[in-house]
Amino acid sequence: MLGVREFRAMWTAELLSIAGDQLARVALSVLVFQRTASAFLTGLTYALTFVPALVGGILLSSLGDRYPRRDVMVVADLVRAVLVGFMAVPGVPLWPLCTLVAVVTLLNGPFKAAQHALLPDVLSGSKYTVGMAIRNITNQLAQLLGFAGGGALVSAINPSVGLALNAATFLLSAVVLRRGVGHRPAAIQRAASSGRMPFLASTTAGARVVWRDPALRVLLALCWLAGFYITPEALAAPYADSLETGALGVGLIMASDPLGSVIGGIVFGRWVPEHQQVRVIGVLGILAGVPLVFCALQPGLVTSMALFAIAGALATPYTIQGTASYTRKLPDAQRAQGSGLLSSGLITIQGLGALAAGVFADLVGPAHAIALAGLTGAIVAVPIAVGWRRAKRSAIEESR
Missing domain, CATH: 1.20.1250.20 (MFS general substrate transporter like domains)
Known part of the structure; x- marks a missing residue:
């Protein structure tokens, strides 16, 4: 499946995002605990890297049907790169930091929705199931290595540098998707609907x-x-x-x-x-x-x-x-x-x-x-x- 150019680009972008996310979770945990010495606030910040995805998935997933799916993914990556870049600035107060974390996680909903919806267009027939299996296997390995590698890396560098690296992975993901995945009209346009649904x-x-x-x-x-x-x-x-x-x-x-x-x-x-x-x-x-x-x-x-x-x-x-x-x-x-x-x-x-x-x-x-x-x-x-x-x-x- 990696011989399919568009799937290879999506697979590479996903690995970049996973690696950056795992690094960011470790860096955030270390950063918040260093500042507050509070296990509760550290746990709260970690939870914010998951929970808002529900709201993003419910309220924003339809963007992947209303607009070209590749473009939704690219824009989500670019916005997340900017937001994480702000998080990496030394001395950002805790609550603005938590707000940025929540918004970044929120954008994971439309990104994932557009990604999953685009895959059947990229891989047809039985190739789709094989591609899903490849994604699952590599994602599990990336998470496994990401936590271990992230811990070692954050212990060797400043947590803010770890967040800056996460911003860079989002930026690279956007570039890979923009260059490696072809443009397709929005699904609503392909369905020949008379007009956009509110x-x-x-x-x-x-x-x-x-x-x-x-x-x-x-x-x-x-x-x-x-x-x-x-x-x-x-x-x-x-x-x-x-x-x-x-x-x-x-x-x-x-x-x-x-x-x-x-x-x-x-x-x-x-x-x-x-x-x-x-x-x-x-x-x-x-x-x-x-x-x-x-x-x-x-x-x-x-x-x-x-x-x-x-x-x-x-x-x-x-x-x-x-x-x-x-x-x-x-x-x-x-x-x-x-x-x-x-x-x-x-x-x-x-x-x-x-x-x-x-x-x-x-x-x-x-x-x-x-x-x-x-x-x-x-x-x-x-x-x-x-x-x-x-x-x-x-x-x-x-x-x-």
Whole structure:
């Protein structure tokens, strides 16, 4: 897929953004803690690198349908480069800094929506699913290396320099997209609509399309199962503490799921035909929770890592194929808005899942909280799998 020029440009731009984002998260955490010595304010600033994406995904995703998608991505990158550049100025007061962080995160919503909506135009047919798998694998690796490398880099340089480097990655991403991706008219223009839908109406158009289509609703719910399966990552520190493995254990536990995700993405994408992938994604949604249930036995570090890796290996294939099937099924004129609903909702669900995991961990301990999340996720996935089977059957009958 990297032989496709436009996909290669989008892939390169995404890696630049991920590397810069991870570096910025580490730099912000260090910068805020250096200034305030407050764990709460440090955590609040870190949360601001995720939470506003929901608002951006809901309110601004329709920009990717109303305007050329490449241009939406380029403009979002340029604006973020300027805002992060202001954040890098030494001595910026804390609350303006937090505001800038929130706005930068807000712009991630329309960028991601336009990106996901543009990919099916760049990669047709089965190439799209393969491209999604490549993105998932490289993104997992980039996040894994980004946190480790970001920590080492920020410890060697001033955090403000780290933020300046993040601004540079946004600028480079914009240049790569502008030069490497061809111009396409806005989706609304391609749909030959009589006129542009009012902005407020367009912000809910994608949600209405999803709500009216049973298959899209099921696929959305399938992808949002990540709210249960993020628990090991959210509880890595207390879980490692319960195993008495220290900081090394935290890093190994957090690395287990991405490692399993890479393996699962490679195996599933390389050796399982796409028509089989579509059939089994509901079942994989159930099975992904099963390894986590065994944490109730309070296994050691190595066994726990294996369980988390297996869970990641099972979750990644249904996430990749579920997202691909969902995006393909969206009408082109509402694809960005529908994609924004999926991606921004996913971030929010993961945040709520992490919050709930922390609450239950305080009540029953981290091992039992992870087991409970896995069991609950598997149970919730059963009606989703049944719904997906019915939706496929209905689609077959309608095509006859």
